[in-house]
Amino acid sequence: MADLLRQAWTVARKDLLLEFRTRTALVSALVFSALVLTMFNFGRDPTAVATIDLAPTILWVTFTFAAMLALNRAFQLELENQALEGLLVSPLSRTSLYWGKLLANLVFVALVEAVGLPLFVLFFDVPVGRVLLPLVGVIALATIGFVAVGTLFSALVIRTRFAELLLVVLLLPFLVPPLIGAVQVTARLLGGRPLSEAAGWFRLLAAYDIGFVSLATLLFPFTVDE
Template sequence: MKTLNKALVIAWKDILSETRTKEIISSVLVFSILVIVIFNFAFSGSQQTMISLAPGILWVTFAFAGVLSLNRAFIQEKDDDCLEGLMMCPVGRETIYLGKMLGSLFFMLFVEAIVLPVFALLFNVNVISLPLIAITVLTTLGFVTIGTLFSALAVNTKAREMVLPILFFPIVAPIIISAVSASGMALGGESWGSISSWLGVIAAFDVIFLVVSYFVFSFVIEE
């Protein structure tokens, strides 16, 4: 329990500095809405086609937004030499991972909570349903578990921002596929029964990569 408390302190630090600068949330928010608008230009069609395209558009948007915000998570720390300070704290590397992960999770969920209603409005679909919220939360958790690990890795390489997407997208492909399929079903008003197998895949991904990243994270930031 102590580890979790310490991790929450680190996450709180990120949230606090974010409330002062509003760097990540504002830019990711604007970016997400822009992506949705551009998709609307790209696929203008009838209401029926839009509904079948909606889940794909939604998850491409969130995946891109995720990369954008996860990249910032460590670049800020690195540029201001905060990572050294963080590593000198009397907490394990695993705790740093959990803290950064929870911080990013909070930012992503915050952005999604605003983007989803906007999306619903623009695409004329009903997104405020329990299955869709469950899918969003679980998939976002998957994004940040693996994204935090790779973000810490990317920031230490020469190419920095370019590294995260090329690593992140192939690895999260299974949960993007699952999230798109499950959201398609949820928007089509299907019952929990058929959605749950997809949710199971996403949850399994979350658990596996949360555990694995937790243990390998210390190898990524040791210096």
């Protein structure tokens, strides 16, 4: 297990180093988040629909599509000089490769969310101070779920034409459960409802994470081996 984690960290560190050196996807995702939030902020009629009713959906639509940018780049950078072939010849286990990519994607998406959340609070003036901890908790749980599935599909489509489009089409149906859960919990938290009301959704998100991280770990070798 220590070897698996060490190798996963080696892959994740390399991916993050590459991303921080080029900053292409990170900057794109951050700009995208800011633009979407700005558009929703100025493009809605606050007298027609209460902000508090709309805000959770806007938050999660923004996070989801910004995360897609990260997931698209996860295996694209392995196509340069056929680095993926080198990884597959090396003693790196497929599990470590998946976990490494998953970890790098989680860090990447977390950074986007860490910038997106304050912007969301700023634009929509929602009270998050009292519920910050559970809100961060639900963001973390939902993010792990959809990044786990997204990392798997990113590997699956990377050798296909129109990989970026295909990823979105394949991924979105699988994101329905964690997105519904995340929106429901966020709505209850921002609406000042007791945390116990959201307990069921928290459990659903946790179950989704456990199920899909395990399943994706098992299926990943089939997506990269010829």
